[in-house]
Amino acid sequence: MSIKRQKYFLNLYEPIHERFDRFCRARAYGEMDAQDLMNETLMVAFEKLDELKSDKAFFSFLCGISIRILSNAARKKQASFKDLGAAENLSDYSIETEKNFEVEMLHKCLSKLPDIQRECIILFEISGFSINEIATIQNSSISAIKQRLRRGRERLEEILKFEVSYKVEGAL
Amino acid sequence: MSESLNLNQLFEAAKVEPAQVSYEETKKIFLKSSILATGSFLASKGLLKLFTVNKWIIMISATTITTGGIITASLLGSTTTENSPVDLNNNSTFTQEHIISVEDSASETIIFHPIQIEDTNTLNDNHFPELVTSKESIAPLSSVDSLPLQGSTYTITRTTPKSEFDKIANNAEEVGIDFRYNVHWNNGKITRMSLIMKYTEDGNSQHVNIVSNNDLTEFNYQLGWNIDKEGKVTTIYCEAEEIEAETGHIQILLDEMELIVNAFDLKTKMQGLDTMALEIRLEIEEELEIIRLQTRALSEQINDELEEAKEEELPEIKAEIEEHLQELEEELQELEEEIEAAFEEEEEEQQ
Numbered sequence: 001m002s003i004k005r006q007k008y009f010l011n012l013y014e015p016i017h018e019r020f021d022r023f024c025r026a027r028a029y030g031e032m033d034a035q036d037l038m039n040e041t042l043m044v045a046f047e048k049l050d051e052l053k054s055d056k057a058f059f060s061f062l063c064g065i066s067i068r069i070l071s072n073a074a075r076k077k078q079a080s081f082k083d084l085g086a087a088e089n090l091s092d093y094s095i096e097t098e099k100n101f102e103v104e105m106l107h108k109c110l111s112k113l114p115d116i117q118r119e120c121i122i123l124f125e126i127s128g129f130s131i132n133e134i135a136t137i138q139n140s141s142i143s144a145i146k147q148r149l150r151r152g153r154e155r156l157e158e159i160l161k162f163e164v165s166y167k168v169e170g171a172l
Numbered sequence: 173m174s175e176s177l178n179l180n181q182l183f184e185a186a187k188v189e190p191a192q193v194s195y196e197e198t199k200k201i202f203l204k205s206s207i208l209a210t211g212s213f214l215a216s217k218g219l220l221k222l223f224t225v226n227k228w229i230i231m232i233s234a235t236t237i238t239t240g241g242i243i244t245a246s247l248l249g250s251t252t253t254e255n256s257p258v259d260l261n262n263n264s265t266f267t268q269e270h271i272i273s274v275e276d277s278a279s280e281t282i283i284f285h286p287i288q289i290e291d292t293n294t295l296n297d298n299h300f301p302e303l304v305t306s307k308e309s310i311a312p313l314s315s316v317d318s319l320p321l322q323g324s325t326y327t328i329t330r331t332t333p334k335s336e337f338d339k340i341a342n343n344a345e346e347v348g349i350d351f352r353y354n355v356h357w358n359n360g361k362i363t364r365m366s367l368i369m370k371y372t373e374d375g376n377s378q379h380v381n382i383v384s385n386n387d388l389t390e391f392n393y394q395l396g397w398n399i400d401k402e403g404k405v406t407t408i409y410c411e412a413e414e415i416e417a418e419t420g421h422i423q424i425l426l427d428e429m430e431l432i433v434n435a436f437d438l439k440t441k442m443q444g445l446d447t448m449a450l451e452i453r454l455e456i457e458e459e460l461e462i463i464r465l466q467t468r469a470l471s472e473q474i475n476d477e478l479e480e481a482k483e484e485e486l487p488e489i490k491a492e493i494e495e496h497l498q499e500l501e502e503e504l505q506e507l508e509e510e511i512e513a514a515f516e517e518e519e520e521e522q523q
Binding site: 007014018160 | 178179181182183185186187189190191192193195198199201202203205206458459462463
């Protein structure tokens with residue numbers, strides 16, 4: 001029965017809501033509204049619930065779907081000009097505290113990484129997946145994931161330094 | 173912002189950052205979207221997926237029926253579990269204690285005395301207890317000073333003959349007591365009995381009333397009256413002492429019942445049923461909450477769509493709705509039949 005299925009689905013989703021919210025905000029930054037991504041992912045996940053192999057894998061199931069949705073959206077946008085400045089316009093939450101500001105800064109910096117590196121770092125550093133799990137999600141080898149993480153961090157540090165200095169100069 | 177920001181700090185902050193959108197909000201949006209995403213026969217017309225209404229109503233009905241069914245099944249299950257193993261004779265008797273009062277209009281004293289009054293349960297062929305009769309025996313007892321210092325006492329048992337009743341009636345009449353009785357015997361044993369003993373003097377009255385309208389295994393009433401030195405009746409009384417003997421028999425039955433209850437672990441099963449009932453109630457509440465959310469979303473959507481719909485399209489839409497309502501009714505009927513059949517099957521299995 002549909003209602004049972006919905007209930008089952010929501011029961012799976014409730015404990016991972018916060019993690020999924022963080023993942024979506026980090027990953028969707030600059031590309032689409034995080035809430036839209038969440039909703040769309042949930043709808044697709046509900047439709048494809050039968051494909052879920054284990055309840056424990058629900059979070060990675062959702063992340064995988066989100067990644068596919070974003071990748072499809074990016075493909076559609078390829079024809080159009082990718083405006084890097086749009087990232088700032090798409091941020092859908094207010095920067096009320098310094099902590100929020102820092103997190104947003106991180107999201108912004110992450111958005112400047114190539115998608116594959118970005119996802120890899122978000123999944124590992126923010127969502128807490130293991131390298132093995134990320135390898136499954138990204139359909140890559142463990143060594144490739146390790147390399148992506150290393151390179152991604154190096155690149156991210158550079159971007160961060162640049163952003164910080166830019167902001168400080170701007171403030172002065 | 174500090175210049176000393178490093179990646180690890182940022183990741184730590186991002187890891188523990190609270191959700192921007194609450195779970196409840198996400199849930200609402202998801203439920204609303206799930207309705208709208210369902211296939212619709214009117215979608216092409218830009219109208220709300222009324223087919224969803226169809227499905228949705230079936231879903232509500234099915235939920236209600238199923239829930240009712242689960243509860244019914246639980247109740248049926250409990251009856252069967254408790255009673256099926258019981259193998260008692262068809263005329264097993266269970267006793268409960270009642271309180272009766274003695275009314276004495278001459279004095280303000282009212283004495284309450286416990287007496288065993290029987291509710292007879294018989295077991296039918298399926299061993300399900302069935303209440304057949306419930307009779308009341310009202311046997312007022314003596315007042316405080318009623319013990320017979322002088323007077324007469326008579327014992328009435330199941331085998332007391334008619335001559336004994338006549339004798340009591342005659343003796344009672346001699347001292348001014350109105351004694352009436354209506355007794356039925358079968359093979360020398362009393363099967364029904366009702367008697368009234370009433371004494372009135374100077375506007376004050378006392379009475380004893382005994383009614384037994386079913387087979388009693390054994391009984392022993394001691395009734396009589398006290399008289400003072402002048403030969404006037406002071407009190408009339410009835411005691412049912414020997415019925416206590418019956419209590420022993422009943423106690424044995426109760427002990428047997430307790431053994432049966434323990435042997436089949438019925439208490440645990442009952443507790444299990446209580447837990448199940450609680451879980452079902454919680455589930456129902458959750459489901460109702462989902463249904464409420466969906467109703468609200470659906471209602472909002474219908475209003476929006478109807479506002480947008482053109483007037484000329486309305487008759488067509490109405491016709492389609494009616495057609496699908498008809499389908500819905502048929503589906504509901506089929507569903508009910510299926511559920512009914514399932515319950516019948518379940519009952520047969522339980523029996």
